[in-house]
Amino acid sequence: MIELQGAGRSFKVKRQVVHAVQDLTFRVEPGEFVGYLGPNGAGKSTTIKMLCGILTPTSGRVRVAGLDPSRKRTTLARRIGVVFGQRTTLWWDLPLKDSFELIRLLYKVDRKLFASRLEEMVETLDLAEFLARPVRQLSLGQRMRGDLAAALLHGPDLLVLDEPTIGLDVVSKAGIRDFLQRTNAERGTTVLLTTHDLGDIERLCRRVMVIDHGRLGFDGTLEDLMAGQSSLEEVVTRLYTGSLQ
Amino acid sequence: MVRSYVLLAWTWTRAATAYPVSFALMTVFGLVVAGMDLAVILIIFANTTSLGGFGREEVLFLYGTASLAFTLADLLFSNLDRVSQHIRAGSLDTVLIRPVSAWIQLATDRFFPARIGRVLQAAAVLWYAVAALELERLWMVPLMVVCGLVIFAALWTFAGALQFVLTDAPEVVNAFTYGSGAYVQHPLSIYGKELVRATTFVLPLAFVNWLPGLYVLGRRDPLGLPSWAGLLAPAAALILLALSGLAWRQGIRHYRSTGS
Amino acid sequence: MPTCGHGLLSFPHAPEVTAIYLYPTLILYGFRKHATYVWAALAGAFTNSVFGILRAYVLIALWQARPHLGGYDVVDAVTFCFVTQAMIGPMQLFGGGLGIPERIRSGDIALDLVRPASLQAWTLAEDLGRAAYLLVVRGLPPTLLGALLFGLTHPDGPDRWALFGLSFLLGVVVSFAWRYLVALSVCWLIDERGVATVSMILMTFFSGLALPLTIFPGWLGELARSLPFAAMVQVPIDVYLGKGDGLAFQVLWAAVLLALGAAGTRLVRHKVVIQGG
Ligand SMILES: Nc1ncnc2c1ncn2[C@@H]1O[C@H](COP(=O)(O)OP(=O)(O)O)[C@@H](O)[C@H]1O
Numbered sequence A: 001m002i003e004l005q006g007a008g009r010s011f012k013v014k015r016q017v018v019h020a021v022q023d024l025t026f027r028v029e030p031g032e033f034v035g036y037l038g039p040n041g042a043g044k045s046t047t048i049k050m051l052c053g054i055l056t057p058t059s060g061r062v063r064v065a066g067l068d069p070s071r072k073r074t075t076l077a078r079r080i081g082v083v084f085g086q087r088t089t090l091w092w093d094l095p096l097k098d099s100f101e102l103i104r105l106l107y108k109v110d111r112k113l114f115a116s117r118l119e120e121m122v123e124t125l126d127l128a129e130f131l132a133r134p135v136r137q138l139s140l141g142q143r144m145r146g147d148l149a150a151a152l153l154h155g156p157d158l159l160v161l162d163e164p165t166i167g168l169d170v171v172s173k174a175g176i177r178d179f180l181q182r183t184n185a186e187r188g189t190t191v192l193l194t195t196h197d198l199g200d201i202e203r204l205c206r207r208v209m210v211i212d213h214g215r216l217g218f219d220g221t222l223e224d225l226m227a228g229q230s231s232l233e234e235v236v237t238r239l240y241t242g243s244l245q
Numbered sequence B: 001m002v003r004s005y006v007l008l009a010w011t012w013t014r015a016a017t018a019y020p021v022s023f024a025l026m027t028v029f030g031l032v033v034a035g036m037d038l039a040v041i042l043i044i045f046a047n048t049t050s051l052g053g054f055g056r057e058e059v060l061f062l063y064g065t066a067s068l069a070f071t072l073a074d075l076l077f078s079n080l081d082r083v084s085q086h087i088r089a090g091s092l093d094t095v096l097i098r099p100v101s102a103w104i105q106l107a108t109d110r111f112f113p114a115r116i117g118r119v120l121q122a123a124a125v126l127w128y129a130v131a132a133l134e135l136e137r138l139w140m141v142p143l144m145v146v147c148g149l150v151i152f153a154a155l156w157t158f159a160g161a162l163q164f165v166l167t168d169a170p171e172v173v174n175a176f177t178y179g180s181g182a183y184v185q186h187p188l189s190i191y192g193k194e195l196v197r198a199t200t201f202v203l204p205l206a207f208v209n210w211l212p213g214l215y216v217l218g219r220r221d222p223l224g225l226p227s228w229a230g231l232l233a234p235a236a237a238l239i240l241l242a243l244s245g246l247a248w249r250q251g252i253r254h255y256r257s258t259g260s
Numbered sequence C: 001m002p003t004c005g006h007g008l009l010s011f012p013h014a015p016e017v018t019a020i021y022l023y024p025t026l027i028l029y030g031f032r033k034h035a036t037y038v039w040a041a042l043a044g045a046f047t048n049s050v051f052g053i054l055r056a057y058v059l060i061a062l063w064q065a066r067p068h069l070g071g072y073d074v075v076d077a078v079t080f081c082f083v084t085q086a087m088i089g090p091m092q093l094f095g096g097g098l099g100i101p102e103r104i105r106s107g108d109i110a111l112d113l114v115r116p117a118s119l120q121a122w123t124l125a126e127d128l129g130r131a132a133y134l135l136v137v138r139g140l141p142p143t144l145l146g147a148l149l150f151g152l153t154h155p156d157g158p159d160r161w162a163l164f165g166l167s168f169l170l171g172v173v174v175s176f177a178w179r180y181l182v183a184l185s186v187c188w189l190i191d192e193r194g195v196a197t198v199s200m201i202l203m204t205f206f207s208g209l210a211l212p213l214t215i216f217p218g219w220l221g222e223l224a225r226s227l228p229f230a231a232m233v234q235v236p237i238d239v240y241l242g243k244g245d246g247l248a249f250q251v252l253w254a255a256v257l258l259a260l261g262a263a264g265t266r267l268v269r270h271k272v273v274i275q276g277g
């Protein structure tokens, strides 16, 4: 589903070159649920932006669903769903249901299929009470549920989430985790998730990748990462502060 | 392409017409603002009978064709010059994850149909001038407007592409887009020869209405180009459009997003 | 956009200090606040220069057809064109620039109204600072470019320069007084874009920016030359060219508009305090 080979992206900032991501190589198979961890500024968002074709890699090769994201961005867009926790992908001034309708038209989703998906989303994400409200009037939790629905209405094979639980309260977080787990289990949607919330990782991810200073430091199962220790927090703290091998 | 454009534009139109009174007002005001350029021409001709060798109706004909093309482009594509705003707000990321070209999404972003007021003003002036002049090559007029529209669309595309680089001073592109619109409102014979040459062979603004306009009016080009030069307008417009498309693609490919 | 008065609540409030230092400080403050928008100002200067060149050619063509039109020769006309382009920024001829509408909508205006200094004087001081900054950054480039490309005239002798300086200052005050009234009108309007557009038309067309008011025909010309907008561009530029001394006209309109503004401020205070916004 995802294939990176020596992928890197650097930025020129005031005549200096910043390597946001370097020499990244990994594969994600269909149906996996992968957590993507790393301290602030590690390169998580940069990786995700390369996966959706927002950023063109400066080195290496990226393939998502068999396509080169930066060259086939609009084709790829139909096959993936993207959620940015920091900002909404919905139309700020439109009521939520108009945003959804617009998505149906833009993604050319069949009307019947769309209606059934929307019905399911409204139920599982509990959207009914604020469907008619403009997005700018929604609370963070409501908005994030709206964004999740928007990312899945066209039935993507891959869902990419950049810090979807940021700033949410305990109840909203739990709701979103349940939803993600069900989406992965029932529809077989591949999920790649970045987060700073270790609870997300413990509850959801079978596989974990850790990135620091733009390089992949760990890639394996959650059990391997724990390596017999009791607290994920300790393990991660040690990883972030110490050197990654 | 067209379908996506109409869909998005229609969505914004519905939002804009939610308050019909304020919408109608903005349409009328647009008409009046555009009328100021016309008033300038009329005041000039209250003081003289010819400007740059052209009479009042001829100048109004050139003004009408240029303005109609410009105001249509302004209605349909001018939102492209907000690229840098989208970059700074981070909303360009969201645009890029949709299965529709970024160009269409940005051109229609906050599509504001009240700008139709200016289009109507330009159309009315052109109507008057055409009626007053009894032109022989009338068939050429719609073609002129379409070519002008394509040239201005290309200019706005360049303006958007340039903003991928000029994120800090996006207003610079206004001189380029609105400046071009103002430039072709008057007969080019009033400008310096170098300027006219540059806007014929480098940036083909002379093909918006000047060279084809001379052909329609049956007038000789002061710079000595043959009268059929005006017929090259479609070619000039398409070449410029293609180049602007390339610039736009470069802009998107070099988009850096924002560090979080 | 800059907002009026923000960050000034911490200004020392001892009355004897404020009396002497408040307004100069505010002018400086307005100057510095605009200095943070240097790129926008330079881009504006660029646009004004480009339009200056285009307009200059139109005027040259007109003055070639009518050599002494409106009492100007062709060099006067070209000078008129570039100097008026240079005035767009300082006189804020496209309107706005005060930040008051934003503060009325957010309700912050209540804070401004309870300060010991008058909102109008306060805003005027900041606006003078803004004008001074834009005079340098947006005013000089078009003028220098015009001088370089076409050759412009300038006031002959220090007296004329001084008179022009005074007339220019009065122009800024009239422009401020007008924009202040427009800004206050937001209090009574749901959608202020209509008023903003009308104001923009008046300030660009009837000030002399579009064309010298001296060539407006008949009654239209007489009307245009007696409205306050003439005090913003036409009068200062005539002083610059040595074609007239309309300073009394400017003082008159400044007084009238400032008085209206003061009355408007009282109405707004009444509305905000008694009716709660
Ligand atoms: N558009 C950009 N311009 C300059 N530097 C950037 C840009 N985007 C990211 N960076 C830099 O790249 C590094 C990785 O950023 P990012 O991928 O956002 O990290 P994360 O999402 O893991 O917190 C950081 O040092 C950041 O400053």
Ligand SMILES: [Mg+2]
Residues within 6 Å of the ligand: A044, A045, A046, A162, B260
């Ligand atoms: Mg990030």
